[in-house]
Amino acid sequence: xxxxxxxxxxxxxxxxxxxxxxxxxxxxxxxxxxxxxxxxxxxxxxxxxxxxxxxxxxxxxxxxxxxxxxxxxxxxxxxxxxxxxxxxxxxxxxxxxxxxxxxxxxxxxxxxxxxxxxxxxxxxxxxxxxxxxxxxxxxxxxxxxxxxxxxxxxxxxxxxxxxxxxxxxxxxxxxxxxxxxxxxxxxxxxxxxxxxxxxxxxx
Numbered sequence: 220x221x222x223x224x225x226x227x228x229x230x231x232x233x234x235x236x237x238x239x240x241x242x243x244x245x246x247x248x249x250x251x252x253x254x255x256x257x258x259x260x261x262x263x264x265x266x267x268x269x270x271x272x273x274x275x276x277x278x279x280x281x282x283x284x285x286x287x288x289x290x291x292x293x294x295x296x297x298x299x300x301x302x303x304x305x306x307x308x309x310x311x312x313x314x315x316x317x318x319x320x321x322x323x324x325x326x327x328x329x330x331x332x333x334x335x336x337x338x339x340x341x342x343x344x345x346x347x348x349x350x351x352x353x354x355x356x357x358x359x360x361x362x363x364x365x366x367x368x369x370x371x372x373x374x375x376x377x378x379x380x381x382x383x384x385x386x387x388x389x390x391x392x393x394x395x396x397x398x399x400x401x402x403x404x405x406x407x408x409x410x411x412x413x414x415x416x417x418x419x420x421x422x
Contacts, residue, residue, distance in 0.1 A: 221282040223260050223270070223304045241283040243303050256281060260304065271306045271319060278303035291319045315341025316350070326350050 220240045224231070231239075231248065241254040249255040258277040262270050269290055272278055282301040289295050295307035302308055309318045314331035316324070316339070326333040326340050333340060334353045343350040 221285060221301055221303050223278065225260055241281065241303055243278055243281075254281070254283065256303075269306070270304060271317070272302060272304060272308045274308065274310070274315065274317070276302075276308065279308045291322070293318060312340075314339040316344050320344070324350050 221242065223243045225243065225245045227245070231244070231246075236249055236252050239249045239253060239255055242249065243256050243258060243260055244250070245257065247257040250257040256277060260270075260278050261273040261276040262268075263273050279302050280298050280300055282296075282303040284296060284299075285301045287295055289302075289307040290305040293307055293309050295301050297307050297309045306319075310316070311318055311328045312331045316326070318328045321328040321340065324340070324344075331339045331341075334349075334351050334355075336353045336355045338346070338348070338350075338355060340350045343355065346355075348355045
């Protein structure tokens with residue numbers, strides 16, 4: 220019950236279909252009987268990572284209800300029913316970084332942004348950045364002040380624009396000056412003096 224038998228060299232023998240429940244078996248012998256399926260389990264680096272499930276695994280919530288703990292000693296089930304296999308897929312804070320990996324990164328499984336840099340743990344894992352470092356891109360802008368946390372050349376809204384922001388009307392805010400133009404001009408702002416008089420809106 221709740222087992223994954225995938226790409227094994229030895230087939231099941233001497234086993235009745237009444238003994239196989241909620242399993243994922245690659246040979247398809249018991250597919251469609253008692254909740255058994257035949258789909259790629261989609262493991263996360265199967266052998267090296269202990270057969271943990273990926274977020275889109277067909278084994279998630281496809282098992283028979285079993286109350287207990289999985290291979291990481293996490294309580295199961297996490298939902299209405301159990302997952303098929305050794306691993307119960309659990310992402311408590313819904314940040315796309317599953318709880319067993321949060322344990323490896325030493326991040327808080329109840330907080331999607333442990334270091335408070337504006338990026339979720341899942342985003343940082345995908346980007347290959349440190350989910351425990353508040354200055355992700357090394358731009359010296361921390362505490363959620365970095366509008367561009369993955370670009371060290373951009374450290375949020377530069378002072379030249381911060382100074383003039385109060386005087387911009389709603390119409391001007393919706394003009395090309397805001398959003399893309401602000402970003403593009405900021406990329407080149409290091410090459411020229413950062414003064415209000417240097418900006419077209421202040422001339």
